[in-house]
Amino acid sequence: MLASWNWLKELVDFGREVSAEEGARALTSSGLEVEEFRPVGDDFTGVVIAEVVSKEAHPNADKLTVVHVRDSEDGDTTLVICGAPNVPEPGGRVLWAKPGAVLPGGFELGSKKLKGIESAGMLCAEDELGLGDDHDGIIVLGEDAKDLPLGADAATALGLKDVVFDLCIPANRADALGHVGIARELAALLDGRALLPDADLSTVTDNDSTCQSMISVSIADADACPRYVARAIKGLTIKASPLWMQQRLRNVGVRPISNLVDVTNYVMFELGQPLHAFDYEKLRGQRIEVRRANASEKMTTLDDAERELVTADLLICDGEAPVALAGVMGGQTSEIGDGTSTVLLESANFEAMTIRRTAKRMGLHSDSSHRFERAVDPNGADFASRRAALLLAQLGGGKVVAGSVDVYPKVIEPVHVSMRLARCEALSGISVPVETVIETLARQGLEAKENSEGILDVLVPTARADISREVDLIEEVVRIYGFDRVPATLPQTTVRPTKVPDRKRERAHAAMVAAGFSESLTYGFTSPSRIEMLALPEGDRRNTPIKIDNPMTLEQSVMRTSLWSNLLGAVAHNQKRQVHQVRLFEQGHVFLRGPEGIEEPMQLCCVMAGKSDGWLKPGADLDFYDAKGAVISVIEGIYGISNVRFEPNPKATVLHPGISASILDSEGKEIGCVGEIHPSIRKSFDLEGRVFGFELQLEKMTSPIDRRMIALPRFPAISRDVSILVNLEIPSSQVIEIIESCEEPLLASVQILEDYRDPAHVPEGKKGMLWTLTYRVSDKTLTDKVVDKAHKAIESKLLEELGATRR
Amino acid sequence: MPAEELIGKLDGLGSEFAQALVSLSSEQDIRELQAQFLGKKGRVSALMREMGKLPPDTRRVVGAAFNRVKDGIAGAVDGKLDELVKVAEAADLERTIDVSLPGRVRSAGHVHLLTQVRNEAVAIFGELGFEVAEGPQIENDFNNFEALGFAKDHPARDEQDTFFVDDGKLLLRTHTSPVQIRTMLSQEPPIKIVAPGAVYRRDDDPTHSPMFWQIEGLLIDEQVRFSDLKGVLLHFVKRYFGEDLDIRFRPSFFPFVEPGAEVDMQCSFCTDSDSSKCRVCKGTTWVEIAGAGMVDPVVLTHCKIDPERYTGFAFGMGLERMAMLRYGVSDIKNFYEGDMRFLTQF
């Protein structure tokens, strides 16, 4: 909410000079945060109040007027050319920026020829002085400026210098949605005394008629409308509000319209009570009824929109039809207009939820609905009505009809809340003396008495709907006493941690980073098209993502069902920015529907594109084995050793059917897949070059267990190579199986050194394989003779079973 | 051959060796030369065999001469080899390279900045005994709102514009606070947790993202005070942002805490001379880092914890905001695009 510092100052007696800065600091520190501090009216100089002496059309231009003005009662006149259509008749008062004046933005005025006639400075419009955004005409001062001396500095004389606070009012502080509430807070914080504006009607009341004789009010739904105060003001003349009121309204972000409308807005911003002014003559049947809408009822609101109503909407009706959408917006039929002379002023109280539902459904967020949604004090309704009636009478030259119609079936009384001082200290960590507590509360309008030792009885005015419990009072005491006076202590609680951290997740993460992959954290949502692009088989539950009811964009309209979608998107993002070496992984949740509701399993996904890393095979294309190596790095990172198997998987999803494998754990359970991204998916994602990757279902993987140490070898090993020529289709796993089937006790390890397929050196359909077998036993040094015998046996079994030849 | 002649020849070989040695510069040549003289078939050995033919009384003199020459040669060889080692070492020390050429790097990958922030925060709160707790991202209304004191249709819900799922039956959690509820419903006090995780709000601009990361803290026990909350957050700020920084609490409203506060820390980016130009704190010298407060009795009651016996505090911070403050990241989108150029900077 926007607040004017001048306005606030009127409502507090500080007993000393308080600067706007000090006020803003105090409010911010007490929880009404000043988000923006904006001085207005101080960024121009040399603008004075001047009187128009004569005006005539410019001889050389249709739209310009030659104006003679003077800035002292008996002084010389000066010629100013004005382009505005609303130059007043002689005697009218305007704001004249004289030569030498500096306008907002540092623009300095001089004398300037306009179509052949020299103009000394200019007559100012609102926007030129930074006072508003109106540029339809120059500012013409009203009757109220008649007594101001000519030549007076405009900013000072008209009170244009002000500071606007943009305040962030917490949702529970409806009382601070008016200047009086903020002023009360300032008074409490800065040792001042809060004041109320004048609402004494005795001098403006016309006792010849009574309000009761003009209108009757009935409330059909007292839960939705606990109170309705109606007052009538007659003999009014509609015109522009005085400049001071216009200026205040502009400063709080409200556009001035006319005195009769402006007063309702002014009092709302002053007291926080929304008001509505009806043209009394346009109300039919001399009655007001507050009721819920009938099904399929319609009404046209002030903004010319025809609104379809539902039965939850609360209406203000006259004798015939709805005349306002309660608490949200007025209706067209009873709108204040040029002919209005009698106003029926509504100061009502509406229940928050009712107003909120209607405002939300219609997308009508008004200053009025904003306040009602946050609960307005029903006991403030009559005061606001009096205050507005007084202003209407004063500014519109009318009289207030005696009395009011005040329907308030169930009076809401202030509540008593008790507070234990010991509890206050235990909760806050500071000890505040009882006298200070009482005084602190009193400054907030909360009357406290120590009824019994250490227990206060506090009477909470209805304006403070946010206080209903002991803890709310404690908050109030500590807040006003000052959060900065609370010391910083450390809690005494010690809790023995019981949850075992998920080592698997931590280790997989560390292994991926060590293996050269950078971590990506993509959105939890993705686009339906990205899921489609993964071309998953029919019936795969990853094809039916969880949809967001109200997404912001289509790209973020469903929850991701795998990490592939956003990670492949990230590869494209990088390649489009000429980053070709992509090594990314993400460890995160995916969202799937399971038999027992939504599941959020954690997965690890990795993508790689570009060339192989520079040191082993500099500049070579990536291949399957780079990705497989990365899988083994992770598995070793988690378990210490690699205990997984890789099996061809022609039914792989996302991956190339011939260049991919399932990853199986030691029990044969599938825990993931690795391989080249399917060429058509690569195309859909618009990826350059072959891309490889893997996916691990972390949740399916066993937790790492402690391994037992194997004694270090004490005797040397002997290695023997075997080089064979075999059919191309024989996988290395088969060679290992045959070697292992020999169950040679001396054999310690098997390693492949070469898989050789160069057609220049091996016959067609064949490949060369070079293996190293290492022999060792734990209790003695082996001799060549023993090893040769064992090796020969293995070699012949290989040749025989594989149909291989020696190479 | 008479003894004198033999001795003369031996000495002659000695000087011949010395002369030949001078021009040699490799160990192999030196060893070969040594073999030519001292080897079994070497020239000194050949003369040695002559010694046997001498009368026994002269053998002693010749033997001494023989040893002298042999030792002389061996000494010269050792000396020469030492010299060669020195020369070689000197030559090795002459080598220089261009140290400005690139090194051969096998880079490790990079931990995402938000993970770094998260891990660091978890570790700091871990020092104070807070344990990590987690919960699902797709939540129900009770855990995300109702149990936290957000009544249905409460305006406070507007501040957390929500993504709904399954026709509004479920939602994407708008904060990590549902983890508080889940923990309190499943565990007896004392409770001391931190809950990091992704959260979602309908918000999108350079400092707001529809998904972002929070870390939430909760402590429930007998005699937990507002001042304890201040102490814990002060410890965190000093550890994470700098030992010399202070914090301040500003009263604020969140339905699930009372009293509630917004927590600012001193701006560490202001220059000493003029804070009014500081872009981080906009001249206020304070920057907001957390929302916090004492757990509202309503929340405890919803979780079947006796609010008379137990009190507690909760706080929440945005990981992005912390990262943006500490590392000067200006657009929040950078965190989620997977751009290698961003990820590999940290």
Ligand SMILES: [Zn+2]
């Ligand atoms: Zn700063």
